[in-house]
Amino acid sequence: MTGFKTRADAALADPVLKLAVERTAGTAEAKRALAVEAFPDFERARDRAAAIKDHVITHLGHYLERFEANAIAAGAQVHWARTADEACRIVIGICKAAGARTVARSKSMLGEEIGLPHALAEAGIGRIETDLAEHIIQLADERPSHIIWPAMHKTREQVSALFRAKHRAPHEEESIAAMAESARRELRSRMLGADVGISGANFLIADTGAVCTVTNEGNAELSLVPPRVHVVTAGIEKIVPSMGHAIPLLRLLARSATGAALTQYTTFYTGPKRPGDRDGPEEMHIVLVDNGRTAMREEGLAEMLRCIRCGACMNHCVVFRQIGGHAYGGTYPGPMGAVLTPALDGLERSRDLPHACTLNGKCQEVCPVRIPLPTLLRGWRERSWREGLEPVSARWGVGLWASIARRPRLYRVVAALAAGSLRLLGNRGWIARLPLGGGWTRHRDMPRPEGRTFMAQYRKEKRR
Structure with missing residues (x-):
């Protein structure tokens, strides 16, 4: 496949x-x-x-x-x-x-x-x-x-x-x-x-x-x-x-x-x-x-066994509604599939699925048996990181971000430069092409940000 x-x-x-x-x-x-x-x-x-x-x-x-x-x-x-x-x-x-x-x-x-x-x-x-x-x-x-x-x-x-x-x-x-x-x-x-x-x-x-x-x-x-x-x-x-x-x-x-x-x-x-x-x-x-x-119950996924197979989580999932079910590759698609497939087929074969989620929590909000799907998905992400399954580029990128984030002044400078650059890339309120973001802009435009960081806008609002 x-x-x-x-x-x-x-x-x-x-x-x-x-x-x-x-x-x-x-x-x-x-x-x-x-x-x-x-x-x-x-x-x-x-x-x-x-x-x-x-x-x-x-x-x-x-x-x-x-x-x-x-x-x-x-x-x-x-x-x-x-x-x-x-x-x-x-x-x-x-x-x-x-x-x-x-x-x-x-x-x-x-x-x-x-x-x-x-x-x-x-x-x-x-x-x-x-x-x-x-x-x-x-x-x-x-x-x-x-x-x-x-x-x-x-x-x-x-x-x-x-x-x-x-x-x-x-x-x-x-x-x-x-x-x-x-x-x-x-x-x-x-x-x-x-x-x-x-x-x-x-x-x-x-x-x-x-x-x-x-x-x-x-x-x-x-x-x-x-x-x-x-x-x-x-x-x-x-x-x-x-x-x-x-x-x-x-x-x-x-x-x-x-x-x-x-x-x-x-x-x-x-x-x-x-x-x-x-x-x-x-x-x-x-x-x-x-x-x-049985292994799911013993390995921290017992809450997933509550599932009554209603499909509400996928009907409300912003990702599923863009790509459908076959893209998930396993028997079960959507948020429930992103949790179940790594358990059934192995995380190494399906590590991308827990990342195919915005973690907006809508799936948990509509689940009739209150399965904490975002929490379980984060658990798979953490395990993938611990087991070294994430690609080198991702580990390098997160390491770079962490290094900058630990230096508040440097972080504010980099964030301001990034926000300004994104504004320059926009046209009529949208960004059609984005460096390192082709996975997003290949099929949809990205809303152009205001050109200021969140903290800059927060300080402006606070002064009012």
Whole structure:
């Protein structure tokens, strides 16, 4: 893969991408604001949600054991996976034991994290993505660019062209309804005929052994109930003690993700089909995945395990809304991805991500479980510095700045010269070209400063 800076540079140069991202993220931001305004206890609900998650993270082993016992009692089979590869081997083994030729998969970021789509392809098992946006990116042979709207980087015009090229019976009328109908014709019979259904889980209920899925399209129900075998892949942090703890989190999840009071389809599955049930799978398997989560808890990133995957942080992130999700390179984009990817893939491979942040705090401000994302990002920056991962030029530059900053008189002189020079570079209030700042001015102009330092302006205001 190319580096983050190269990917970001390409994204900044793509005007269609920015249009597509802004359409969805801007709408999500506006809808969330209305939903929060209509929920007077929202801040207190956030406090409670953070407390629930922190309690579970502290007592994770206890609740996982309780969930396992109750899930088995309900007839499910529980598997444990330490790594992504181990999780994929377990799922592929279940599919092969069931004689599966095709699987219907409901949207799951955990599945993307462990590389399940690639594992199914390598095993020769056909994959039907039942979520509309996941279907779009499967046709385009791309990765999700957002955890709620995986195809947010595509405009409706691009989707229309894709469906016309790939669908057996594409839409004739150029409308969203016609495109959705085309996808329904393409997917419905295939998902109903799948041998195995695979889903993620939004929550795992410890005291009943139930699995909760949340969707907007009902695709989870269609892809998981008809097949003979239902496989759930879930991170161990998805556990909650009881239904009474899941409901407050669900209220926050929907409002933060889509601005709705409650998602259209919220379903709880408890074990496979029992005698007398009209439908349901004959087997239910639950694969509980660690994949670095235990290490995160032990290495100062426990607060990140609160995350309920709503996507609010990226919808409000000024960086994400300029470059989209693919530029981040990992499974998870935006502020949450900038924290998670170094933990999952290693800091050496992803050290640029914690720096792709202005630290303005908007992500923490909107997070429904109050994850201190800017603090966690600063932690990665400090660790990168301690481990010598920063380039020599950056270390030299910071050293030079520190040397000047320790000499107040010299600092004031240099700052005044810099401010004056920047003013000379401007034209009509903007700077189009900036020495050593090409990464900024290559794709946007920089506001021209007043020509005086902050301290000079502060002293002037104080004298008034």
